Amino acid sequence: MLVACLLAIAIFSVASPHYATPGNAVTVLRNSVELLLIGLGMTLLLAMGGIDVSIGIVMGLAAIAIGRILGADGSPYVALVAGPLVGALLGCVTAAVVVQGRVPAIVGTLGLLGVYRTAVFALLGGQWLSGLPSSLTDLLATTVLGIPVPALVIAVAYLTVWLALRRTPYGLHLLAIGNSEEKARLSGIPVIKVRFLTFVISGVLTGIAATFYVATYRNVEMSIGSTSALDAIAAVILGGTSILGGRCSLLGTVLGVLLLRILQNGLLLIGVPSLWQPVVTGVLIIGVLGFEAVSNRLPLTRFQRARA
Amino acid sequence: MTAPFLVARNIAKRFGALTALADVDLEIRSGEVLALLGDNGAGKSTFIKILAGAHPPSDGELLIEGNAVAFSSPKDAAASGIATIFQELALSENLSIAENVFLGRELKRSIFGIPFLKRAEMRQRVDGLLQELDAHISDPEAPVGSLSGGQRQAVAICRALNLNARLVIMDEPTAALAVAETRKVLALTRRLAGRGCAVVLISHNISEVFEVADRIVVFRRGRKVAERLATETNHEEVVSLITGAHPDVRALEKTN
Numbered sequence: 001m002l003v004a005c006l007l008a009i010a011i012f013s014v015a016s017p018h019y020a021t022p023g024n025a026v027t028v029l030r031n032s033v034e035l036l037l038i039g040l041g042m043t044l045l046l047a048m049g050g051i052d053v054s055i056g057i058v059m060g061l062a063a064i065a066i067g068r069i070l071g072a073d074g075s076p077y078v079a080l081v082a083g084p085l086v087g088a089l090l091g092c093v094t095a096a097v098v099v100q101g102r103v104p105a106i107v108g109t110l111g112l113l114g115v116y117r118t119a120v121f122a123l124l125g126g127q128w129l130s131g132l133p134s135s136l137t138d139l140l141a142t143t144v145l146g147i148p149v150p151a152l153v154i155a156v157a158y159l160t161v162w163l164a165l166r167r168t169p170y171g172l173h174l175l176a177i178g179n180s181e182e183k184a185r186l187s188g189i190p191v192i193k194v195r196f197l198t199f200v201i202s203g204v205l206t207g208i209a210a211t212f213y214v215a216t217y218r219n220v221e222m223s224i225g226s227t228s229a230l231d232a233i234a235a236v237i238l239g240g241t242s243i244l245g246g247r248c249s250l251l252g253t254v255l256g257v258l259l260l261r262i263l264q265n266g267l268l269l270i271g272v273p274s275l276w277q278p279v280v281t282g283v284l285i286i287g288v289l290g291f292e293a294v295s296n297r298l299p300l301t302r303f304q305r306a307r308a
Numbered sequence: 309m310t311a312p313f314l315v316a317r318n319i320a321k322r323f324g325a326l327t328a329l330a331d332v333d334l335e336i337r338s339g340e341v342l343a344l345l346g347d348n349g350a351g352k353s354t355f356i357k358i359l360a361g362a363h364p365p366s367d368g369e370l371l372i373e374g375n376a377v378a379f380s381s382p383k384d385a386a387a388s389g390i391a392t393i394f395q396e397l398a399l400s401e402n403l404s405i406a407e408n409v410f411l412g413r414e415l416k417r418s419i420f421g422i423p424f425l426k427r428a429e430m431r432q433r434v435d436g437l438l439q440e441l442d443a444h445i446s447d448p449e450a451p452v453g454s455l456s457g458g459q460r461q462a463v464a465i466c467r468a469l470n471l472n473a474r475l476v477i478m479d480e481p482t483a484a485l486a487v488a489e490t491r492k493v494l495a496l497t498r499r500l501a502g503r504g505c506a507v508v509l510i511s512h513n514i515s516e517v518f519e520v521a522d523r524i525v526v527f528r529r530g531r532k533v534a535e536r537l538a539t540e541t542n543h544e545e546v547v548s549l550i551t552g553a554h555p556d557v558r559a560l561e562k563t564n
Contacts, residue, residue, distance in 0.1 A: 167424050167425055167427075168416075168422065168423055168424055168425060169414045169416060169423055169425060172403060172407055172411060172414065172425070173411075173412075175400065175402055175403060176400040176402075176403060176411055178402070179400040179401060179402045179403070180400065182398075183398040183399065183400060184400070184411075185382070186362065186382050186392075186394065186398040187382075187398055187400075187411045187412040188381075188382055188383040188386055188411075188412035188413065189411065189412045246400070246401075246402040247402055
């Protein structure tokens, strides 16, 4: 993965004179903030054998809430809480449909995607929220001990999730459910609780992503988050998390997000229209899954031969 | 004779219009290997799922050491000392041996109210159990997906022992095993009973059953049709009980 990232950087550096500049590196990292947070939640969901294709629009709804608070000259501290709160609430809604309602995650969140998207249109009424005051931006565009706040928040989020995955029963339960929900249930794991909690965690992380989004761009447009779910799924499976569940890599997700953003940024700089970005993401997803299917098949036959 | 660990009375299970199990009376004793035999669909699996808490019975009652119990989940059954080793082994291939043995009942210490795993202690306990069972597995950190079928059975048995199970239900433990591994698992089964566990064994292999079982119960078409001490019956009689050719079974099926 690291090799792939470096390779992509090398190629684009040669192809575009604007690529290998400090300014552009900052742009790539800046563009990765929201996806790193959403991708972290998606890593947990995929590792659990779940998925959430509505997650980008969840970020949109949280961003609208934050924007409304800022637009009404509300306290930036209230806005700070609003993002994770709305994210958590929508996470509960998703969990209610998918976990309690026993609707398969892909179908349930696809249904919610439709509902949420219309909600975004209705709430925005065809107009962008723009020209928001800079109070939230001032709060988050600072550094603590020389580290930018977004980097700090992301580091804390990844560290917390890593600890939860590797050092607490929750992590074991999540991976066991990802391996087989039925077996996990038979092992006495509180499957419903773990799944519910994971959708809520993903919602909270997405709410934090929305906070950074609004702080950075100071507007909320109609199409907000429309490619986030696709990007997140691509980055996470690029990073080695299994789409079938049971296996995940947090470092892989970080690298997957960076690689995706490096590719998108690089292609833009060499003159590929941004319209093509989802095509790149889509091809990456298909490519990774195709590769996984093929490489899974080969060792399996060898293994079977060894047993026979 | 000691009092039975578990008594099943009049157990029945219906799935809609289908009666999978009717009027099953059974006693299960500690330190004894009880074999359940029967054709496919005879009701063995349904019966053990009821014992394991995976299905509630439609009728009848279960008594453990004389007290009536009602299981609403496998967790309830486990709390009463019943562990089930399913045919398709409920192990998570992506987790390690130690993690599997403790899955759902991890050892943990609380730091600021957050439960953290005690990995070193779990590993030690599992190491001890594996040696006690003579399971020939050296590394409790190995993923279960990398183990052979017999080794997986050993892990499942460790898991049961670790839950302080007093009744271990084994659903065709040797079905997918090579000969040498089968021998090991049968030895494990006897060792379990030797430790004072009650063992219920489901198998299709009759010679295997005669090798380890103390008592043999035959199911047919959702009913218990016979119960024999292993020493008081033989291969042919058991086969005729399973197929329904035995006069006792014929008489029974005529009256029903």
